[in-house]
Amino acid sequence: MxxxxxxxxxxxxxxxxxxxxxxxxxxxxxxxxxxxxxxxxxxxxxxxxxxxxxxxxxxxxxxxxxxxxxxxxxxxxxxxxxxxxxxxxxxxxxxxxxxxxxxxxxxxxxxxxxxxxxxxxxxxxxxxxxxxxxxxxxxxxxxxxxxxxxxxxxxxxxxxxxxxxxxxxxxxxxxxxxxxxxxRATPTLPINLEDASRSEAEFEKAEQAGEKLVRVGQDTRLNYRAIDLRTPSNQAIFRIQCQVENKFREFLLSKNFVGIHSPKLIAGSSEGGAAVFKLQYNGQPACLAQSPQLYKQMAICGGFERVFEVGPVFRAENSNTHRHLCEFVGLDAEMEIKEHYFEVCDIIDGLFVAIFKHLNENCKKELETINKQYPFEPLKYLEKTLKLTYEEGIQMLKEAGTEIEPMGDLNTEAEKKLGRLVKEKYGTEFFILYRYPLAVRPFYTMPCYDNPAYSNSFDVFIRGEEIISGAQRIHTPELLTKRATECGIDASTIASYIESFSILLHLILISIYGHHCSYGAPPHGGFGVGLERVVMLFCALNNIRKTSLFPRDPQRLVP
Amino acid sequence: MxxxxxxxxxxxxxxxxxxxxxxxxxxxxxxxxxxxxxxxxxxxxxxxxxxxxxxxxxxxxxxxxxxxxxxxxxxxxxxxxxxxxxxxxxxxxxxxxxxxxxxxxxxxxxxxxxxxxxxxxxxxxxxxxxxxxxxxxxxxxxxxxxxxxxxxxxxxxxxxxxxxxxxxxxxxxxxxxxxxxxxRATPTLPINLEDASRSEAEFEKAEQAGEKLVRVGQDTRLNYRAIDLRTPSNQAIFRIQCQVENKFREFLLSKNFVGIHSPKLIAGSSEGGAAVFKLQYNGQPACLAQSPQLYKQMAICGGFERVFEVGPVFRAENSNTHRHLCEFVGLDAEMEIKEHYFEVCDIIDGLFVAIFKHLNENCKKELETINKQYPFEPLKYLEKTLKLTYEEGIQMLKEAGTEIEPMGDLNTEAEKKLGRLVKEKYGTEFFILYRYPLAVRPFYTMPCYDNPAYSNSFDVFIRGEEIISGAQRIHTPELLTKRATECGIDASTIASYIESFSILLHLILISIYGHHCSYGAPPHGGFGVGLERVVMLFCALNNIRKTSLFPRDPQRLVP
The missing domain is CATH 2.40.50.140 (Nucleic acid-binding proteins)
Known part of the structure; x- marks a missing residue:
């Protein structure tokens, strides 16, 4: 009927x-x-x-x-x-x-x-x-x-x-x-919900039957988001998103993490300088936080042992891709490390396996609903998450005919290919790549004890796309100074620190590490992940704008 | 020992x-x-x-x-x-x-x-x-x-x-x-933790004994927050804060609310114009969201029935008080109403009683720890939250000798006094004051059916301070237009709408209500509350800077 x-x-x-x-x-x-x-x-x-x-x-x-x-x-x-x-x-x-x-x-x-x-x-x-x-x-x-x-x-x-x-x-x-x-709604709605809810297969079937159906473009959807959100798949996507966040919180709380909120308004123009939204704060130059990184480190230094944060992250990058947003929801965690940064990897392993299981078991209806409009294969993952070294990844790519600069970083194409190779060989679309070259990570990343050309860091991939970045951080002032110097930052005097870094970074560094002398930071590490990307990649959606309620990209600031 | x-x-x-x-x-x-x-x-x-x-x-x-x-x-x-x-x-x-x-x-x-x-x-x-x-x-x-x-x-x-x-x-x-x-920490830490952890009573006792103890001022604490956070009371305060948020989420999720994230970067200079942080977004004028108000209404209009959001709220107000911050964590909720905005009040009643109980039962150690440094009486609240009309509140104040303009708003002093009177008469420090004069609420607030001088709105108080504001919203374009006109906004044509409002508000209004013709918004209402204020008032702390991890006030942007 x-x-x-x-x-x-x-x-x-x-x-x-x-x-x-x-x-x-x-x-x-x-x-x-x-x-x-x-x-x-x-x-x-x-x-x-x-x-x-x-x-x-x-x-x-x-x-x-x-x-x-x-x-x-x-x-x-x-x-x-x-x-x-x-x-x-x-x-x-x-x-x-x-x-x-x-x-x-x-x-x-x-x-x-x-x-x-x-x-x-x-x-x-x-x-x-x-x-x-x-x-x-x-x-x-x-x-x-x-x-x-x-x-x-x-x-x-x-x-x-x-x-x-x-x-x-x-x-x-x-x-x-x-x-x-x-x-009563107006009879002339800007979007017809039946049009907006059709799958690609339905369009093809209609076309074959010589029938012309109206397609609702991404921009039109977003312009009239309050109507577009009523489609079954959108109702499902944002319920899935809510469940990812819930499980993220629930799991970390069960592991004694404390939820925190760090400020989004920060002094100066941030470390990088680029890709930052700048504004005036009561006459002082300020910017929007690109990450809660240094604040969560301060919380660890402040005695909280394990913290997480869910909050907006701002990037003024002019990236018009299917996977970048200028504002997204960051899921961040930071924790004391007793001995090894694999303790952080273990948390990620347990956390994401718990999230995937929860979605597959408790969000069946939502996943089916998304599948009707945007068909996808369930994510393949292992009970114990696969860990490969960066070198192993490079080697796999090399054997498959893709040469990568061994001390460089992977580009998007190489990541995609590695994802396919790992899926073929290990039967998983979720894995951790660790021991990245030190040169491609931030200067506060802890080098490997046995080879300082590598670092105690990792990225995590879903379906061939990077979603998580994490590492052990340097916790002693001596090593931080050494690494700063190696990175071309003259850290021999605090005065030069102030010249080299922004006031903000300086203040944060002294808050964490003291003036080249420690305030007693425990060894620690952590990671960050974008909520929208997790949902997009778990459901194999083709555009991150589908998993942001009101997306912000270089072109879009409304509604 | x-x-x-x-x-x-x-x-x-x-x-x-x-x-x-x-x-x-x-x-x-x-x-x-x-x-x-x-x-x-x-x-x-x-x-x-x-x-x-x-x-x-x-x-x-x-x-x-x-x-x-x-x-x-x-x-x-x-x-x-x-x-x-x-x-x-x-x-x-x-x-x-x-x-x-x-x-x-x-x-x-x-x-x-x-x-x-x-x-x-x-x-x-x-x-x-x-x-x-x-x-x-x-x-x-x-x-x-x-x-x-x-x-x-x-x-x-x-x-x-x-x-x-x-x-x-x-x-x-x-x-x-x-x-x-x-x-190793430096032997010359800028804050001595024992100094930072003392109660007022300890200072008084030492003074009586002729001993001079070092006091650590609020500014020094905040300058060296990564050390200050290690005091037992700070460890407890932010664990309490985390639990308030958890219970907020848990309770609303159990009532079929969906957690959402609305953008903090919004177009134009916001409706009010004042008290807004302005910035440039890829060449367009933008500002930071002062509230997720219209976005959560769009989510309701988008079919989500019940939503909540936990996220930063930005106010560029030059308020140097014990209870204002320029950035705080907003706990917001919005829901469909079947018949009456008391449905919203009932959620608040259940929610906050659940939060208070949870803290008293499950955070005993944290509360004791705070009590040691900052002694306070447990919050008095009723199993079923007291609701008084605004008129009843005015009458109580009048009988106690405080005359209030009956169609105006309560000032801070009157709120405090009313809090004391309600505590004496009803034995509660947590109550809802409803049916506020329409004139003191935003124009999109639903008027009372029986007297349009009043509105279907309410404020909620803890220990004589307002923490929650909420209302039923107008859901039909005809009534919205009427109210806009009454508020001096010429809403007779859409063109004048554009002149009168910012582009942002216009876009949001058309998203919710259509162009003077409805997109089919269900009757709805909601409320907003500041996380830091809930913690401050539950624990009777004297300054909101004590309940913000890295507070932002007109003077402070670091660390």
């Missing part, structure tokens, strides 16, 4: 105007005039819409609810049922549900279907005019007059359909007794 | 220089020269420090561990015990612990005490020279040469002391067999 009227022809047309890349008042006004026209048309249509009919003995069973009724007027004690909870066991029960009218399908004057959606779930509601049920033909007409995406309350009895339903997630129907519209 | 050498005389002296309010390169250099001098003295002292003696048959049992050994050289399989876990049941067991040397007390050439600290816990370690134990007089000398706050590994046997210990949290002692220094 597939349902749904034809796609809204004017949707793309209207949406096309509002490209975030070129937002301007002029354009907004143009867009506004167009919208006003559409709006007036909508108002005319709305005025013609049937309202509860005084002559109808069942007039009380339907109609638009005036806003006054929704202004917290009464507490009726009625209990709304979640559409997700409507299963066979509910058959015969009388329920009230509230949802968005995703589809409205008139069958005859006496019969109509309304599909209500709540989050990822949809249920088919059936109106059949009958005196016994208190349903009039006027009520059927009212239902069919509703615009898609209007918020609707339906009271009815749960029943089991004769044939299995294809178009809704729930396998029961609601025999409608009452139907009220809480908030 | 109280321990600890006299306070470090040079600490305050050195610390006084680095006032964040007047940070400058010149001053840093001055500070640096001073520090370099101190450092050289420290180095001289360190060179004179006894190291493991080749003639000592027990030389292997003590000494400074070279950094190479801590560069992830070995994984020994040894298991370190947490100081917190050292209780009577551990007596007779051999353990390894790592901690900061909080106090070192020589008794004789043959005996010394070292107090090791790990997070909030301390344990007394006893060295007694004896051939049987493998402890030489050289080893005792090595132990007494350690500087305070050095990171130290101790192997030893847990024993029960003859008399109860007063100076440590743990009631067992460690009979030291081996002692190794992992990282």
């Amino acid at each position: 597939s349902s749904g009227p034809p796609p809204d022809a004017s949707a793309e047309d209207l949406a096309g105007d509002l490209s975030a890349a070129t937002i301007s008042k002029k354009q907004l006004k143009k867009d506004a005039r167009k919208a006003e026209k559409a709006e007036k048309a909508a108002q005319r249509q709305q005025q013609q819409q049937p309202q509860a009919d005084a002559d109808d003995p069942f007039a009380a069973n339907y109609g638009d609810v005036p806003v006054e009724e929704i202004q917290s007027k009464t507490i009726s004690g009625r209990v709304w049922t979640e559409i997700a909870d409507l299963d066979d066991a509910a058959a015969g029960r009388s329920v009230i549900i509230r949802g968005a009218a995703q589809a409205i399908r008139p069958v005859s004057k006496k019969m109509a279907f309304v599909v209500l959606r709540q989050s990822m779930c949809t249920v088919q509601c059936v109106l059949v005019a009958s005196v016994d049920a208190g349903v009039s033909t006027q009520m059927v007409r009212f239902a069919t007059s509703l615009s898609k995406e209007s918020i609707v309350d339906i009271e009815g009895v749960v029943s089991l359909p004769k044939e299995p339903l294809k178009a809704t997630t729930q396998q029961v129907e609601i025999q409608v007794r009452k139907i009220y519209c809480i908030n | 109280s321990s600890g050498p006299p306070p470090d005389a040079s600490a305050e002296d050195l610390a006084g220089d680095l006032s964040a309010a007047t940070i400058s390169k010149k001053q840093l250099k001055k500070d640096a020269r001073k520090a370099e001098k101190a450092e050289k003295a420290a180095q001289r002292q360190q060179q004179q420090q006894p190291q493991a003696d080749a003639d000592d048959p027990f030389a292997a049992n003590y000494g400074d561990v070279p950094v190479e050994e801590i560069q992830s050289k070995t994984i020994s399989g040894r298991v370190w015990t947490e100081i917190a876990d050292l209780d009577d049941a551990a007596a007779g067991r051999s353990v390894i612990i790592r901690g900061a040397a909080q106090a070192i007390r020589p008794v004789s050439k043959k005996m010394a005490f070292v107090v090791l600290r790990q997070s909030m816990c301390t344990v007394q370690c006893v060295l007694v020279a004896s051939v049987d134990a493998g402890v030489s007089t050289q080893m005792v000398r090595f132990a007494t040469s350690l500087s305070k706050e050095s990171i130290v590994d101790i192997e030893g046997v847990v024993s029960l002391p003859k008399e109860p210990l007063k100076a440590t949290t743990q009631q067992v002692e460690i009979q030291v067999r081996k002692i190794y220094c992992i990282n």
Whole structure:
């Protein structure tokens, strides 16, 4: 019983105007005039819409609810049922549900279907005019007059359909007794949700059948994100994201980590200088934190032993790729090390295996929902995460015909290839590459004890893309000074430190290490990972903008 | 058996220089020269420090561990015990612990005490020279040469002391067999932890005894926050903070809320215009989010039904008070309302009662620790949170002799007084004041159905200070337009909207409400609360800087 009227022809047309890349008042006004026209048309249509009919003995069973009724007027004690909870066991029960009218399908004057959606779930509601049920033909007409995406309350009895339903997630129907519209949506929405929810396969099938379906582009989706977010896959993606964060926190809390919040407004123009958002803070130069790195180290130095942080990270990089954002959610951790930075790797191993398991076991519905629109293979991972040295990785690439500068870093292409090779050889798409060349890591990275050309550092990959970077940090001032000197920073005097670094870095370094003399920092290490990337790569999505609620890239600052 | 050498005389002296309010390169250099001098003295002292003696048959049992050994050289399989876990049941067991040397007390050439600290816990370690134990007089000398706050590994046997210990949290002692220094701290720390950990009562007692103790001022603490954070009360405060956030998340997740992350970089200069941090975003004017308000509304409009967010909030206000920060952690929630905004109040009631209970039941040790330095009365709250109307509040104040403009807002003084009156009358320091005058709330606040001079809004108070603000929001474009007009915003045309509001607000409003025509927003409401304020007021601390890890106020941007 597939349902749904034809796609809204004017949707793309209207949406096309509002490209975030070129937002301007002029354009907004143009867009506004167009919208006003559409709006007036909508108002005319709305005025013609049937309202509860005084002559109808069942007039009380339907109609638009005036806003006054929704202004917290009464507490009726009625209990709304979640559409997700409507299963066979509910058959015969009388329920009230509230949802968005995703589809409205008139069958005859006496019969109509309304599909209500709540989050990822949809249920088919059936109106059949009958005196016994208190349903009039006027009520059927009212239902069919509703615009898609209007918020609707339906009271009815749960029943089991004769044939299995294809178009809704729930396998029961609601025999409608009452139907009220809480908030009418305009009939000319900029995005048609059915268009926005189709898979590539559906488009191909339609094309083969000579049918032309409307595609909703990424920019249009993001311009009208509040509508786009209603697609089942988006509902699922951001629930998965929430669960990744929850499991991250839950696991680390169980390992005695303390959740902290470090400041995002920091003094000076940060160490790198480049790729930093600058601003004025009460007359002082300030910038937005590119990472909580030095702050989480300060927390460790401050006696917290193990800390984690979930918070925004800002990068003013002009990277227009599928995997970069100018603002993303960083999952960071830092911990004391007793002997070896593998203690950090062990945490990552346990943490991510726990996250993957949790998603596969507890988010089946969400993963299936994403799979319907964006099909993907489940992530292959091992119970005990594979660890390879950087040298082993280089060697594998070499044997496969890709020569890499042995003391350089991997580029994106090499990472992808290594991911494929590791998957073939070890049967995993999640692995740790450790013992990176010292030269390609920050100067505060701890060198290897047996070969100072290498470092106690690692990257972690999912499906051939780097998602985590981590290392043991230098905890003594003598070694830090030595490494600074080797990196071309004259660290022989503190005064030159101030010249070489920003005030910020200087202040942080003295907070951690003292003035070339230690405040007593314990050996420690940690790692950082981007929440959006974890979700993108776990679900094999093709663009990080799909896993950011309101993404920020070099072109996009709205909505 | 109280321990600890006299306070470090040079600490305050050195610390006084680095006032964040007047940070400058010149001053840093001055500070640096001073520090370099101190450092050289420290180095001289360190060179004179006894190291493991080749003639000592027990030389292997003590000494400074070279950094190479801590560069992830070995994984020994040894298991370190947490100081917190050292209780009577551990007596007779051999353990390894790592901690900061909080106090070192020589008794004789043959005996010394070292107090090791790990997070909030301390344990007394006893060295007694004896051939049987493998402890030489050289080893005792090595132990007494350690500087305070050095990171130290101790192997030893847990024993029960003859008399109860007063100076440590743990009631067992460690009979030291081996002692190794992992990282030596400078002997001239800018803050002495014992100074920083004293209560007001201790200062008063010492003063009465004619003794002068060093006080560590708030600015000095914050300048050297990485040391200051090691005090037991700070360790406890930030663990409490972490638990407030955890319980906030846990409770809302159990009520089907979804955790989201909204962008902190937003277009334009925000609705208010004032109190906003401005910056350039790839050539476009941008600002830092003052609240996730409109974004969480978009998420509701996007079909998420119930959302919460934990993230930084930025206010460029020049408020130098005990309760304002320029950057703080916002706990925000927004939810669909079926009938009445009391549904939001009910969530707040359940949520905060759950938080308070959780802290009182599961964070006893942390609360006791804070109480030792900053004594406070436990928060009085009711199982079912008291709700009073704004009018009732005004009336209570009036009867107590404080006249308030009935359609105005409460000032800080009136809030304090009302808090006292409510505590006297109802026995609670946590209550909801609802039905505020419409005029003192944002224009998108839903008016009361029965009297449009009032609104469906509320504030929540702890110990006479406002911590939560919330309301039902207008969900229909007609009413929003009406309210905008009443607030002096000409909303008759979309074009004037664009002139009146910033592009940002316009875009968000059309995302939520469409162009004066609805995209189908469900009735909804929500609230926001500052994490730091919850912790400050629950523990009755006198300054919000005590509950922010690295606070940002108009004067402070470092460290």
